[in-house]
Amino acid sequence: MRAAPPSTASAGRALPQAAAALVLVLLLLVIVRLPWAGDLGMHAATVQRLRHSLLHPGNPLVDADTPSPYYSPWMLVLGCLAKLTGLSVFVVLRIGALVALGLLVTGVWRYVRTLSAHRAAPALALLSLVFLWGPLLFSWSGFLGLNSLALTVSYPSVFALGLSFHFWAWLTRALRDETGWEKWLGLGLLWALILLCHQFTGVVASLGALAMVIAARPGREVLLRLGAALAVGVVLLWLWPYYDFFALFSAGTDLEAIHRPLYDDLAGRFGLVLLGVAALGMRWRRDRWDPLVLFFLLGALMFAAGGLTGHYSWGRALPAALIPAQLAAALEVVSAGKRAVRTGWACVLGAALAVGAWTQVGTLGYVVGRDALPGAVSAKYREPWVGYQWITPWVKYGDVVMARTMPARQIPAYGPYTVAPGYPDLFLPDEARRDAAVTRYFAAGTSAEVRRAIVREYRVQWVVGAKGLAEPGLRQVATGPGEQVLYRVAR
Template sequence: MSRTAQPGGARAGRVLPQAAAALVLVLLLLVVVRLPWAGDLGMHAATIQRLRHSLPHPGNPLVDADTPSPYYSPWMLLLGSLARLTGLSVFVILRMGALVGLGLLVTGVWRYVRTLSGHRAAPALALLSLVFLWGTVAFNWSGFLGLNSLALTVSYPSVFALGLTFHFWAWLTRTVGGEAGWGRWLSLGTLWALILLCHQFTGVVASLGALAVLISARPGRVVLARLGAALAFAAVLLWLWPYYDFFALFSASADLEAIHQPLYQDLMGRFGLVLLGVVALALRARRDRRDPLVLFFVLGALVFAAGGLTGHYSWGRALPAALIPAQIAAALEAVSAGRRAVRAGWACALLVALAVGAWAQAGTLGYVVKRSALPGAVAAKYRTPWVGYQWITPWVKYGDVVMARTYASRQIPAYGPYTVAPGYPDVFLPDAGRRETAMERYFAAGTSVQDRRGILREYRVQWVVGGRSTAGPGLHRVAAGPDGQVLYRVEP
């Protein structure tokens, strides 16, 4: 009986994770159709808008200023060119980009995990761990692979860069252990530069993972020489990129600290389930102190901790460098732990943790199913995405300048207009602080009509989006939007 049961049990152990991973992939594909709007989607849509109108000189994506922007990456340049050639809506282009990014991510995880384990269920278990092994509180941030976060950011350059990163690690692992020629190493350098240009924070994670691979492999002189050439070639590519000065970003982190401080809050609630992976890493370290996942985790944890201790909160974006190896280690332990009983026990622990993590992110179902169709407990976890500002587009045209508060300024440029103040920190916009102050002063209750008119003239504002209380001399009400918002035309 046991001999006939074992193959069936082994087969189930392979098929069930693969089926679950396939369901997650189907869910994400359905999410791409809806493309729920939150966070930085407006920024990326605005970037494509500027590139479709002018590939060589797109200018600032958010405000009417001729400045560079780190959002003009090779990937966005490709999407902007596609939008220019086809005439398709930027949101259609973003959906196409989401499909490419998702495909790269899934195949990249599969390839990278294959370098760590030959078990057929390992890639599927790793994918499930990457999206569910987080915490009991849903957490959303670009560059982080939780299911809910991934659903909201699937069209972002960060997902594309993460997909490339997993392929990069897989390729590097195989290259450093073989006798690859100069061409392959220079190709790796090109890929590394591409990741850094497309999403700088993911580039840091990619670099830490690559460093772990190299330390683990202990390469010889020949490999080190070719590695040095690859790094030098990548540095040249970064220096030659014409749309922004990559190396200037190293002096710009001070402008990003405040918005990244939340990364250091409620760590147990957001990431508590990853402790299972930390235990798995400890077991791997006992077996091999140079295990690449262990080294990767240590490097990521050190950078994250250093950011918290020194107040450089933007360093918290390196946290995936600690989370990813722990999540993958938890999955691998379920298929590679010593005895069968140990593997079974570990698989049960992982299953419970994944179930808890999936329940915490169950609100993601609301992005593909109407909230009214969800069970009450699941519907309570759903968070309504942003509505958008399509309602202003019959009147506000491409290139018009709109005075709006920060929340609206994160969405309006997606349709082609500019705003007075950028909705996000802009390290290359020298008067960003002055613009922010002007916006706040305009909407302040005590500001005089003359001051408001002066601000509108200074920034050549043609439209104002505000509430009913925003009405005043020189403003003509044109349209009403959701939540009591009103579009006003600025009269000459």
């Protein structure tokens, strides 16, 4: 007997599921390539230090005995893996990326299941999270756009986001059902773990949790258990030995300056999310206590407050507004009342996702390379950083390299230190002095005597600089991309 043709409903489920599967395959292939950009060097350097000393790793970037917020529980696990297996740092980061991506996908699936039982809902949610952004390309750790994920999939932020979705799913079920004390205490530990692994994502996770608690309007007994969970989490934050979590609240102005660009080009970067805002309005009409609506409001308020007060680092809470809006846009396809409304919404969402996908289509270049891309797609590709593996035949672990800011963001990934950190460091007391020393060393009018004094003070063994760097105490050893030169410091 001839099988009946698939129903429209089955086809409607299969299409988003197939598209989501293709996205996951692309991200898996990206992990194989592991394109270098942004903070990858910082995280690689963190694993380097932990593989050499789990108990006293010191500063990950410069030769100083200071704590660092990058020594999170997740980085500690990866450091142990590197130490026990002898695998290279970049292989370990790829393994970490696989774990983080798995956590993220299963976390989205679990949390969306608390909001809708429709079989297509998780796939639609995943597609909205990665494509419903804007017509201008935007990449930043802690943000779930496809291009951001491709560049940050090995970062602790993706691991923390995966844990956050699991945290929200677990909390939602705990608020709905009768849950024992042990599960609530486990929620407290998970909350603290997210905050320790990536502090900004921990803020997003906390805002989401607050929205879910407000929406549930729990009774006195649940509030007591919630308080106990919060207390357990705070104790873990206080006891974490690798850095003082609560000292992060005193972060300086450097952190604000770095995050100022988060408030630029909002319409271009996030304009498609307005579709999700409209979906949130529809959910609010159906339920004044909808958790996604409350989540969005909390995130939007914190983001706006950061812009108005000059605390631009608060802009990292923006995913707390984006995620609920993106999820609402996806869920409206399966939860709107009339079939005609759902169909119309699906068409509008599909068009928006197509625009978002085209914006980020250059991500394909991280898998196949620019030369294999069609011209229109190749124009959207952004070349990743080259790296500094070319210095490793000479520069060894623990050597100190004099380099400017951009090289200093990559060189420690291979084991050496730099004189000044490539990123602001709250726990490094002489950071400003180190930055000034690097600036002075490379300044055109600096005398040879001053340069030699800087080299002696910071025990510099190598210099990475421009071709023709005029200094009697330097001997050219190797040439790298962009006519950079590695010099050995004469002793």
